[in-house]
Amino acid sequence: MSGERRYLAFDIGGTKIASGVVSLPSVDSLAQPVVADVETIPTLADRGGDDVRERLVEFAVRRIERCAHDGVDIVGVGIGSAGVVDSVSGVILSATDLMPGWAGQHITAAVGEATGLPVHMVGDVGAHGIGEALYGAGRGYPTMLSVGVGTGIGGAVVDHGRLITGAHGVAGHVGHMPHGLGVGMRCSCGTTSGHIEPVASGTGIADLFESRRPDDVAPAANAAEIARRAAAGERYAVEILTMSARALGECLAGMGNLIDPAAIVLSGSVVNAGEVWWRALREGFVDGALPLLRSTPLLRGRLGGSAPLIGAAAAFAAYPDIRHS
Ligand SMILES: [Zn+2]
Known part of the structure; x- marks a missing residue:
């Protein structure tokens, strides 16, 4: 059997x-x-x-x-x-x-x-x-923060195979962590006071790109195009992708400092944004994380x-x- x-x-x-x-x-x-x-x-x-x-x-x-x-x-x-x-x-x-x-x-x-x-x-x-915690990239890590970065940003805290859901079932809403980069950008929850989702989700990266785009830079259709242009070395695309990923990394550091996960697993379309995005994410995380947390692995999800x-x-x-x- x-x-x-x-x-x-x-x-x-x-x-x-x-x-x-x-x-x-x-x-x-x-x-x-x-x-x-x-x-x-x-x-x-x-x-x-x-x-x-x-x-x-x-x-x-x-x-x-x-x-x-x-x-x-x-x-x-x-x-x-x-x-x-x-x-x-x-x-x-x-x-x-x-x-x-x-x-x-x-x-x-x-x-x-x-x-x-x-x-x-x-x-x-x-x-x-x-x-992801039990059968994917988080396997073997007893406490894990799972973060999905796609059209929006979601998350879940998994502790020994079970979810920490909080008093209202709302725990893990990574996208609604505060960050200064989001000030003035409308979040899916309605606020413009500065949440990370409207500047770090797939649509958020595209909106951030457009909101600061100089006249001599061509518009971009979506985050995937911005990632391609950044990989090709276009300065403004690198700047926006770096700014966005760094801010998300800083938010992950804040969540990490609170819950001390053994690993952070990232999934969703934006994790395919390339080395520029991952490097900036890790830099933002290390800058914001307490010393004992700086070596926390930031991993790519495996289950798709x-x-x-x-x-x-x-x-x-x-x-x-x-x-x-
Ligand atoms: Zn929000």
Whole structure:
């Protein structure tokens, strides 16, 4: 016997809902999880939260029936969802305008009732963090800060395989760390008082580039183009990318000083921005970190797009005390 157990995992985002059958090896083994039979449906978030919940439940029932038909034994259902999640009640506490009516949805109760299986739900960023912590770049580091730098900036603190969620489920919101570089730039949370996300996410790098762009510098379509131009040595692109990454590094140092993680794992499209970005990130981190923390490894995530599904399954396995059915 391999000791592997199979879970049905869901990753609920603003544009699509992905599902896969995840086989988790024991955390102590060196084996990797396997994600099989991945299927996605569109979220169609503009139809409202009730509609999304109903179609999620239908999707889950269909997936479970398929597993039964194929003789795949499913231990439980792990869900990672967009929005702020209360894992204990299984309810979405808040969601952005991209998912109207998603807040207030009783997701785990609905899925548990329809499938007859135990269910555990975490936030999608938390799922990603647990996946990287237990089976990705954070493997072997008991306390880890996971940071996703893409369209926005999210994060999760994983301590011995479990999330530190805080009093309101909000812990780990790296993007809303204060930084002077963000003053005057509008954050996705609405503030212009200076958060890091509007100057260090993918869209933030592009906005920072445009906000200071001299007349003789060509506009840039996105952060990937800015990274390419920086790699080619264009001075203004190097300057902006360095400024942005350095500021993010300083924020990570602040979070590091608070929680003292054994490693910081970075994922998302912006981690592909090249050596200019990584060097400035590390410099900013070292400048802001307390002496004992300066050697904390800043690592690139390893699981890529599989991280949320693996993490949702791993979160189910990590919380035998919090399950709904
Ligand atoms: Zn903010």
